[in-house]
Amino acid sequence: MSFLNKEICDGDNPDLTEERRTATFDTDRMAQVIYGSEKFAARRRQITKSISRIPALQDTKPLAFMTREEKITEACRELDVLSDHWEQLIYVNDEEEALHLHREVIGMEGHPFALHETMFIPTLVSQASDEQQEKWLGRARKREIIGCYAQTELGHGSNLRKLETTATYSPSTQEFILHTPTITALKWWPGALGKSSNYAIVMADLVIKNKSYGPHPFIVQLRDEKTHQPLPGITVGDIGPKMAFNGADNGFLGFDHFRIPRGNLLMRHNRVEPDGSYLKPPHAKIGYSSMVKVRSRMAMDQGLFMAQALVIAVRYSAVRRQGFLEDKSQEVKVLDYQTQQHRLFPSIARVYAFIFCGLETIQLYEKLILDVNKNGDTSGMADLHSLTSGLKSVVTHFTGQGIEQARMACGGHGYSMASYISEIYGVAVAGCTYEGENMVMLLQCARALVKAVELVEEGHPEKLSPMMAYLTKPSVTVDLTVGPEAYVKIFQLIAKKQAFKATEQLHKFMVAGDSRDVAWNKSAVELTKASRLHTRLYILKTFIRRVESITDISVKAALTDLLNLHLNYELLDVASYALADGIMSSTQMDFIKNQLYSSLEKIRPNAVSLMDSFQFSDLQLRSVLGRRDGHVYQNLFEWAKSSPLNQSEVLPSVTQYLKPMMEKSKL
Ligand SMILES: CCCCCCCCCCCCCCCCCCCC(=O)SCCNC(=O)CCNC(=O)[C@H](O)C(C)(C)COP(=O)(O)OP(=O)(O)OC[C@H]1O[C@@H](n2cnc3c(N)ncnc32)[C@H](O)[C@@H]1OP(=O)(O)O
Numbered sequence: 001m002s003f004l005n006k007e008i009c010d011g012d013n014p015d016l017t018e019e020r021r022t023a024t025f026d027t028d029r030m031a032q033v034i035y036g037s038e039k040f041a042a043r044r045r046q047i048t049k050s051i052s053r054i055p056a057l058q059d060t061k062p063l064a065f066m067t068r069e070e071k072i073t074e075a076c077r078e079l080d081v082l083s084d085h086w087e088q089l090i091y092v093n094d095e096e097e098a099l100h101l102h103r104e105v106i107g108m109e110g111h112p113f114a115l116h117e118t119m120f121i122p123t124l125v126s127q128a129s130d131e132q133q134e135k136w137l138g139r140a141r142k143r144e145i146i147g148c149y150a151q152t153e154l155g156h157g158s159n160l161r162k163l164e165t166t167a168t169y170s171p172s173t174q175e176f177i178l179h180t181p182t183i184t185a186l187k188w189w190p191g192a193l194g195k196s197s198n199y200a201i202v203m204a205d206l207v208i209k210n211k212s213y214g215p216h217p218f219i220v221q222l223r224d225e226k227t228h229q230p231l232p233g234i235t236v237g238d239i240g241p242k243m244a245f246n247g248a249d250n251g252f253l254g255f256d257h258f259r260i261p262r263g264n265l266l267m268r269h270n271r272v273e274p275d276g277s278y279l280k281p282p283h284a285k286i287g288y289s290s291m292v293k294v295r296s297r298m299a300m301d302q303g304l305f306m307a308q309a310l311v312i313a314v315r316y317s318a319v320r321r322q323g324f325l326e327d328k329s330q331e332v333k334v335l336d337y338q339t340q341q342h343r344l345f346p347s348i349a350r351v352y353a354f355i356f357c358g359l360e361t362i363q364l365y366e367k368l369i370l371d372v373n374k375n376g377d378t379s380g381m382a383d384l385h386s387l388t389s390g391l392k393s394v395v396t397h398f399t400g401q402g403i404e405q406a407r408m409a410c411g412g413h414g415y416s417m418a419s420y421i422s423e424i425y426g427v428a429v430a431g432c433t434y435e436g437e438n439m440v441m442l443l444q445c446a447r448a449l450v451k452a453v454e455l456v457e458e459g460h461p462e463k464l465s466p467m468m469a470y471l472t473k474p475s476v477t478v479d480l481t482v483g484p485e486a487y488v489k490i491f492q493l494i495a496k497k498q499a500f501k502a503t504e505q506l507h508k509f510m511v512a513g514d515s516r517d518v519a520w521n522k523s524a525v526e527l528t529k530a531s532r533l534h535t536r537l538y539i540l541k542t543f544i545r546r547v548e549s550i551t552d553i554s555v556k557a558a559l560t561d562l563l564n565l566h567l568n569y570e571l572l573d574v575a576s577y578a579l580a581d582g583i584m585s586s587t588q589m590d591f592i593k594n595q596l597y598s599s600l601e602k603i604r605p606n607a608v609s610l611m612d613s614f615q616f617s618d619l620q621l622r623s624v625l626g627r628r629d630g631h632v633y634q635n636l637f638e639w640a641k642s643s644p645l646n647q648s649e650v651l652p653s654v655t656q657y658l659k660p661m662m663e664k665s666k667l
């Protein structure tokens, strides 16, 4: 079956139009699967359309030609315009719509509200008491105040228990005294802290009567609401340019015995009474919930980052002609090369897989917050923490790899800022570090795995959570031709073996006399391998579940091809484990390779439409190379001509230095 997708093809590059004509599914229907519902996919399109009617929101000067100050100013201008149209553009308080609006209009280089929406408000929702929400949440939602999340310090980010900023309770004045005792205690990195925010959630060590209670969240006013000047006792500023994300003012913050009222400790789950007595929360790590919130979004957000890079690379590959295959009268589209397909299509599959996981984990977090806030039920916290710790690490790692391959797939033009892929890469790989450095978070996931293995070894498999149940599966011989379930079985065996091996190694060191911490460190590489396999198994199973649930036949068929590619690619990628443990034979390996190559051919006709289905506007993509019209050469030439360097024929640097140098050389 072949039909024309709804988008207008007239006027676009004929090579791209041809790709869109031969697609076997409808991109609007695919968008419903990607964005989780017909309603949200339609709302996205509607919002995009409304934005396109606001002249002040159309791209002015390309971001690549702007200084950092210009980028920040431009983001603020756009936020101001958005603020005037907010209620016409989106349903107020709909987080997904707000994120779409920001992604589309302001892009990914950061802006003053990035942390306000993603961490400041969510922390108030999950940690502030009803009374505190009454005081601050409404103001935050109306954007009367701008907030950020200030936790990481110059000396500590990963190890939260060692944060040095103190919040010492003074019963006589019923205040907390915030203090930065050393240079390493300066808050360092928080997004939008440096210049934009006037409020912050500050994570500080709660100290009462000389006893430390560990990190707790406080709401702190940093700047005067009228003048925006820092309040006395506060030192705040920008930490300087970064690898990417330079539209954001990540900042530093120090306190000099800065006093805040007792009511500024967020007290939904714990309390400090006026006399200084402390009421414990129902779960020791409940104060970490805002991090879990962002981690639960990361599979979706990273999937969308990689999708942007792939839209650019796949469209370009369908337009770029170089070299010959059978027909020597016309050069081929580079997308027809098997190596190009192998470079791009497994990442397309991962994008879909990650997004399906993201849809699931976002819902899991929403449910958890309801359970905790309404019923005081914290039983889901441990599982969601271990799942999102593994997922953020695996997804950010593969997203970085996928984006870099997308860049190379665009040859020389991929290296130009015109492609915008380097910016997408820089922003995406920050995710390997923020919300917990990947190795640290893989080791958090490993804690849960080791505990589960120990339960099995102690004869209590019934206590395992459903995600760990595969650890009890016996070894079986698997016939791969029967379909996805066979791949799952092999993957489960591989993941199980590694989890047991890593745990065995840990126990061995402990039996030999090492403390658990030292034995843990000596086993850490093996433990992180177990976490990765465990997480990749979850991703694979989620992909299968999601595809099985699709009702549109042509969408399901296209995604089944992608799923088959994913299954074969993933299994091949971990084949060394399977071969070493005798789980798979070399004949099965050959079978997998052949399946993989035939999947590439099946996906080829749908590649452009699989990426068009994300329905990113040109405004959101910000890529000259990846524009929907596919007129790459004309667009590149126009863009290069607009470079500030080309606004005069002879640069001052030539007149001032090169010309005199050449003249001197003549003497
Ligand atoms: C991202 C939104 C995107 C919006 C998209 C918009 C489009 C584009 C715009 C631009 C995009 C970019 C947006 C940028 C956003 C950047 C945001 C970045 C913000 C930050 O980075 S905030 C700072 C984050 N910091 C960290 O993550 C620190 C990492 N460290 C930790 O979390 C803890 O220190 C760690 C490692 C968990 C250890 O904690 P500790 O207290 O020491 O605990 P133990 O290791 O001893 O474990 C004890 C026990 O507790 C369990 N545990 C730990 N944490 C939790 C938890 N959260 N929930 C439940 N249980 C937990 C742990 O498993 C142990 O259990 P055992 O049973 O094993 O004893």
Ligand SMILES: Cc1cc2nc3c(=O)[nH]c(=O)nc-3n(C[C@H](O)[C@H](O)[C@H](O)COP(=O)(O)OP(=O)(O)OC[C@H]3O[C@@H](n4cnc5c(N)ncnc54)[C@H](O)[C@@H]3O)c2cc1C
Residues within 6 Å of the ligand: 115, 149, 150, 151, 152, 155, 156, 157, 158, 159, 188, 189, 190, 191, 245, 250, 430, 433, 434, 435, 436, 437, 438, 439, 440, 443
């Ligand atoms: C773009 C960006 C935005 C950010 N935004 C915010 C924000 O809004 N608010 C905020 O509070 N913070 C923010 N951060 C800070 C971020 O959360 C931390 O940088 C991150 O948690 C990593 O901590 P670290 O810098 O201490 O890394 P380190 O822990 O110093 O990592 C250095 C190395 O040590 C290793 N390591 C550390 N501990 C262990 C261990 N226990 N076992 C094994 N290896 C270990 C790591 O794996 C890594 O290889 C942001 C960071 C970036 C890059």
